[in-house]
Amino acid sequence: xxxxxxxxxxxxxxxxxxxxxxxxxxxxxxxxxxxxxxxxxxxxxxxxxxxxxxxxxxxxxxxxxxxxxxxxxxxxxxxxxxxxxxxxxxxxxxxxxxxxxxxxxxxxxxxxxxxxxxxxxxxxxxxxxxxxxxxxxxxxxxxxxxxxxxxxxxxxxxxxxxxxxxxxxxxxxxxxxxxxxxxxxxxxxxxxxxxxxxxxxxxxxxxxxxxxxxxxxxxxxxxxxxxxxxxxxxxxxxxxxxxxxxxxxxxx
Amino acid sequence: xxxxxxxxxxxxxxxxxxxxxxxxxxxxxxxxxxxxxxxxxxxxxxxxxxxxxxxxxxxxxxxxxxxxxxxxxxxxxxxxxxxxxxxxxxxxxxxxxxxxxxxxxxxxxxxxxxxxxxxxxxxxxxxxxxxxxxxxxxxxxxxxxxxxxxxxxxxxxxxxxxxxxxxxxxxxxxxxxxxxxxxxxxxxxxxxxxxxxxxxxxxxxxxxxxxxxxxxxxxxxxxxxxxxxxxxxxxxxxxxxxxxxxxxxxxxxxxxxxxxxxxxxxxxxxxxxxxxxx
Numbered sequence: 001x002x003x004x005x006x007x008x009x010x011x012x013x014x015x016x017x018x019x020x021x022x023x024x025x026x027x028x029x030x031x032x033x034x035x036x037x038x039x040x041x042x043x044x045x046x047x048x049x050x051x052x053x054x055x056x057x058x059x060x061x062x063x064x065x066x067x068x069x070x071x072x073x074x075x076x077x078x079x080x081x082x083x084x085x086x087x088x089x090x091x092x093x094x095x096x097x098x099x100x101x102x103x104x105x106x107x108x109x110x111x112x113x114x115x116x117x118x119x120x121x122x123x124x125x126x127x128x129x130x131x132x133x134x135x136x137x138x139x140x141x142x143x144x145x146x147x148x149x150x151x152x153x154x155x156x157x158x159x160x161x162x163x164x165x166x167x168x169x170x171x172x173x174x175x176x177x178x179x180x181x182x183x184x185x186x187x188x189x190x191x192x193x194x195x196x197x198x199x200x201x202x203x204x205x206x207x208x209x210x211x212x213x214x215x216x217x218x219x220x221x222x223x224x225x226x227x228x229x230x231x232x233x234x235x236x237x238x239x240x241x242x243x244x245x246x247x248x249x250x251x252x
Numbered sequence: 253x254x255x256x257x258x259x260x261x262x263x264x265x266x267x268x269x270x271x272x273x274x275x276x277x278x279x280x281x282x283x284x285x286x287x288x289x290x291x292x293x294x295x296x297x298x299x300x301x302x303x304x305x306x307x308x309x310x311x312x313x314x315x316x317x318x319x320x321x322x323x324x325x326x327x328x329x330x331x332x333x334x335x336x337x338x339x340x341x342x343x344x345x346x347x348x349x350x351x352x353x354x355x356x357x358x359x360x361x362x363x364x365x366x367x368x369x370x371x372x373x374x375x376x377x378x379x380x381x382x383x384x385x386x387x388x389x390x391x392x393x394x395x396x397x398x399x400x401x402x403x404x405x406x407x408x409x410x411x412x413x414x415x416x417x418x419x420x421x422x423x424x425x426x427x428x429x430x431x432x433x434x435x436x437x438x439x440x441x442x443x444x445x446x447x448x449x450x451x452x453x454x455x456x457x458x459x460x461x462x463x464x465x466x467x468x469x470x471x472x473x474x475x476x477x478x479x480x481x482x483x484x485x486x487x488x489x490x491x492x493x494x495x496x497x498x499x500x501x502x503x504x505x506x507x508x509x510x511x512x513x514x515x516x517x518x519x520x521x522x523x524x525x526x527x528x529x530x
Contacts, residue, residue, distance in 0.1 A: 085425030109424035
């Protein structure tokens with residue numbers, strides 16, 4: 001199996017506060033990797049470094065390298081915009097564009113980047129909504145506001161929106177933390193299906209979720225990568241005492 | 253502990269005070285509206301709307317050129333002032349921490365509070381001295397008045413757009429400038445429209461800067477470098493006229509039309525920027 005993403009000596013700061021310290025890890029293609037750890041350990045910052053969203057915060061700084069298919073996304077001649085087209089992102093709170101319809105939300109990435117061919121848009125919208133397991137629920141009301149959907153549907157709409165630009169990697173930042181258990185279960189199922197075609201990296205503070213959906217798990221604590229390995233090993237046979245304490249619920 | 257009855261009484265007193273204050277505030281508002289509509293409607297006629305302005309005291313004629321002049325001057329000022337204001341607002345909101353932005357914000361606030369007559373003098377010194385009393389001079393003076401209002405409200409409206417919306421677009425590989433001009437601007441358009449309305453309403457009724465720039469006229473629009481009539485000037489002149497019986501109704505008619513124009517612009521802009529999914 002090849003590595004889709006290689007993180008090398010990645011450190012990140014907000015102003016003078018260092019939130020990630022020297023993270024090195026390799027992420028395999030077409031599997032689900034979960035990043036777990038207590039609040040404030042840098043999980044979200046880590047994945048925001050992978051599509052160059054971290055640097056949008058003022059005062060934020062990143063050092064180290066992140067290789068996508070062997071090419072450093074932080075190298076000077078790489079445009080962050082093209083990185084973000086290859087690495088999609090789903091956020092913690094469903095954030096469909098409130099002024100757009102379901103259709104326009106799904107097509108937003110393409111439309112805003114100048115794709116106007118109605119036929120092609122129709123095709124991609126249907127394909128993406130199907131891939132996000134939302135098509136059957138919304139196919140008769142594509143013109144309705146994206147904000148009129150339920151929370152879980154909104155989140156799947158956001159997944160469809162991310163899929164529509166045909167990324168290779170999908171980052172998910174606690175995608176179910178704002179959802180009820182039923183909606184969360186649907187997203188979890190979807191994540192498993194997505195892993196057939198995409199490399200998925202999911203941040204979660206729900207350890208059961210990590211155990212259910214991921215193939216590999218990384219445990220982060222205070223900005224450091226404590227342990228990283230197959231999910232089975234991490235949960236059944238952790239090497240570090242800290243990991244064991246965290247997954248057995250002693251802290252966090 | 254105070255008794256329940258005492259607290260209840262206290263509550264009633266405060267609510268009554270609030271009601272009284274509300275009524276006091278509404279009395280002048282309502283009486284202005286009722287008086288203007290009453291007197292304005294009785295002065296209203298076809299010739300008032302479409303005929304040239306007669307000399308003071310002379311019966312007949314209308315205030316057609318004043319309506320036309322106000323529409324032209326306000327439109328021209330808007331064409332100049334709105335884009336500058338909106339883009340300045342975008343700059344202040346997007347680069348809120350830059351040093352230039354804080355200086356610009358301060359100057360903008362100062363400009364908001366400059367008395368309008370001073371802007372009139374400015375327009376006079378800048379343009380009237382060079383090319384004479386003209387539509388352009390008036391529009392420039394009014395545009396300068398609009399800019400700080402539009403800038404400030406645009407900035408505030410854009411700041412209210414949640415970061416999550418912005419990030420959603422950026423994460424889709426939309427460049428930041430495009431995110432601002434599309435997603436952010438369209439989320440903020442209601443607030444921006446409100447600012448534009450405030451500004452248009454404010455300049456439509458300005459008299460002082462127009463006195464010094466477009467001067468006033470009795471005749472129809474005659475080119476951008478010529479003096480022109482305007483409703484506030486017509487209201488001023490007619491109400492100061494010694495021939496009250498003839499001219500005062502005209503002043504009321506002009507007042508009603510001015511209110512009507514502002515209201516119409518308000519409705520049009522509200523409708524044009526209506527959110528699809530309110």
